[in-house]
Amino acid sequence: MSIWVLVADASRARLFKALKRNGPLEELRDWTHPESRLHEGDLVTDGDGSNSGPSGRHGVAAEPVHKPAEAERFAHELVRDLEKARAEGAFSRIYVVASPKVLGMLRKYASTELLDRVSGEIAKDLTTHSAEEVRKQLPPHL
Numbered sequence: 001m002s003i004w005v006l007v008a009d010a011s012r013a014r015l016f017k018a019l020k021r022n023g024p025l026e027e028l029r030d031w032t033h034p035e036s037r038l039h040e041g042d043l044v045t046d047g048d049g050s051n052s053g054p055s056g057r058h059g060v061a062a063e064p065v066h067k068p069a070e071a072e073r074f075a076h077e078l079v080r081d082l083e084k085a086r087a088e089g090a091f092s093r094i095y096v097v098a099s100p101k102v103l104g105m106l107r108k109y110a111s112t113e114l115l116d117r118v119s120g121e122i123a124k125d126l127t128t129h130s131a132e133e134v135r136k137q138l139p140p141h142l
Contacts, residue, residue: 001092010071033074075105
């Protein structure tokens with residue numbers, strides 16, 4: 001079985017496979033979730049576009065609700081795909097490199113069996129970095 005490396009943020013994830021324990025990484029898959037990149041206002045509408053209430057017009061927007069929900073949805077999708085691969089025996093161990101918030105979301109949805117296969121976590125967003133740059137952040141011998 002192989003060693004995988006998941007690199008993720010709230011809207012993109014990349015999956016790598018270690019060719020050798022101390023060798024380079026090969027990219028296996030790339031996920032995108034464009035909804036996580038949208039502005040809160042682009043995710044919802046309030047009818048005719050007005051923002052007025054009984055006391056007049058309001059200039060302050062409410063706390064974002066939909067954007068974090070999209071990030072959660074994406075994390076759940078990633079974990080679902082990893083759980084399927086784990087059940088099929090596609091990897092023996094996995095390293096997870098993700099922004100701190102996304103790392104927490106991934107942990108939240110992962111089964112105990114998947115978490116047992118996590119060999120290491122790095123709380124950084126490296127989704128736009130090359131495979132070589134990602135590899136430099138990992139232990140010399142995976």
